[in-house]
Amino acid sequence: MTNLRVLSIVLAMVSTSLNSLAQPRPIEIHDRIARNEGPNNRIALTLDACSGQFDEHLISFLVRNRIPATLFVTRKWLDRNPHGLAILKANLDLFDIEDHGENHIPAVVGAGRKVYGIPGEPDMLHLRKEVLEGARAIEIATGVPPHWYRGATGEYDQNAADEIRRMHYKIAGFSVNADAGATLSRAAVQDRLRRVKGGDVILAHMNRPASGTAQGMSAGLIELLRRGLVFVRLDQVDLIETESPPR
Ligand SMILES: [Zn+2]
Numbered sequence: 001m002t003n004l005r006v007l008s009i010v011l012a013m014v015s016t017s018l019n020s021l022a023q024p025r026p027i028e029i030h031d032r033i034a035r036n037e038g039p040n041n042r043i044a045l046t047l048d049a050c051s052g053q054f055d056e057h058l059i060s061f062l063v064r065n066r067i068p069a070t071l072f073v074t075r076k077w078l079d080r081n082p083h084g085l086a087i088l089k090a091n092l093d094l095f096d097i098e099d100h101g102e103n104h105i106p107a108v109v110g111a112g113r114k115v116y117g118i119p120g121e122p123d124m125l126h127l128r129k130e131v132l133e134g135a136r137a138i139e140i141a142t143g144v145p146p147h148w149y150r151g152a153t154g155e156y157d158q159n160a161a162d163e164i165r166r167m168h169y170k171i172a173g174f175s176v177n178a179d180a181g182a183t184l185s186r187a188a189v190q191d192r193l194r195r196v197k198g199g200d201v202i203l204a205h206m207n208r209p210a211s212g213t214a215q216g217m218s219a220g221l222i223e224l225l226r227r228g229l230v231f232v233r234l235d236q237v238d239l240i241e242t243e244s245p246p247r
Contacts (some may be wrong), residue, residue, distance in 0.1 A: 026108050026115055027171055031212055031239035032199045033232070040198040043067040043224065044239075046172060047120045048103045049077040050152060052207035054084030059206060059216035067221060070234040072100035072150045072172070075137035075243030077207060085141055096233040097141075098148040099169065102133035107151035107160040115153040127147035127160055131167060148172045148234050154203070156205065172234060174203035176247045182208035189216025195247040196224055201239065203246075 033042050047058070047069055062069055071088065077100075078085055087094055106113075108120030109127055121127045131149055139145045149169040151160070156171070164171055178184075178192045182205040189204070189212055196202060204213055 006247075020072070023080055023110075023113070024157060026106070026157050027161070028155050028246075029161070029171055029173055030242050030244065031173035031201050032175050032242050033201065033241045034238040035199070041229050042198060042237065043196060043229045044201045044232055044234060044237065045204070045221070046150070046174060046201060046234070047175065047204055047206040048100055048150065049069050049073040049081075049207045050100065050205070051076045051080065051091060053209055054081045054087075055209040055211075055214050056084070056087070057118035057209065061214065061218045061221075063087075063094065065221070065225070066094065067225075068094050068096075068231045068233045069205065070096045070098055070148070070150075070172070072098050073138065074100045074104045074152075075102045075134050076104060077087055078137050079180045080140050089142060092142065092144070096235045097144065097146065098150070098172065098234065099131065099134040099138060099146040099196075100150055101130045101152055102137065104152040105130050106153045107156040107164065109157055109160050113157070115155045118153060120157075121160075124163055127163060128167065131164055131169060133245055135169075170234075170239070172201070172239065173241065174201045175242065175244070176200050176202045178202050178204040178220070179211065179213045181205065182213045184212055184216065186212040186215040186219070189213055190220040190223075192247070193217070193220025193224060196229065198229060200247075 106115040106120045113120035135146050148170045179189050
């Protein structure tokens, strides 16, 4: 191999690593419920309302069965779903409504940054606006200010996560991805819920009524109740970050 060839390989390696320095990989945050003295049978159901519609079947099922849940909603979703909002407001004893941003922009910052093809924020000022305007819309709609944040896609640049925490929002990760963005069949959702154990934070969606989520969740959540698991909301517990990959 000529010296020139070696040099060009080294330069290519340096430029690849510089690129990855300039473009850090976003992190997906995984959480479980922090242990307390009692039995470890508590689980948290979290449902995202990104944009899109209102999954009335899913929410009615939770109301009928008195299953508490934490709902991460965007301003965009609130604006488009007044009927859904009215139902949530009639059941604030059951539902904790938290911040999923203003316009469902992922918490990655810098020109050209994307998660799953969705563009992130150009700078920190826009990230702050996404978080604060989402929170403001929830407070206006429900009278209760949110304390938890979950960014669009659930992935974050480290500096974006740090900024959100400096703004005094806790970031909500998850440990069981129940519906893969409302893309799974009823059977697949039910199957994923069978993996749930005490301490888990379940993630699913409440904005795609045509998906298999409501049917799969209804069947799967009943099984969890039968197994003696107890649903809690994020305004009742704290979460701890875990290294384990989600189930
Ligand atoms: Zn979302």
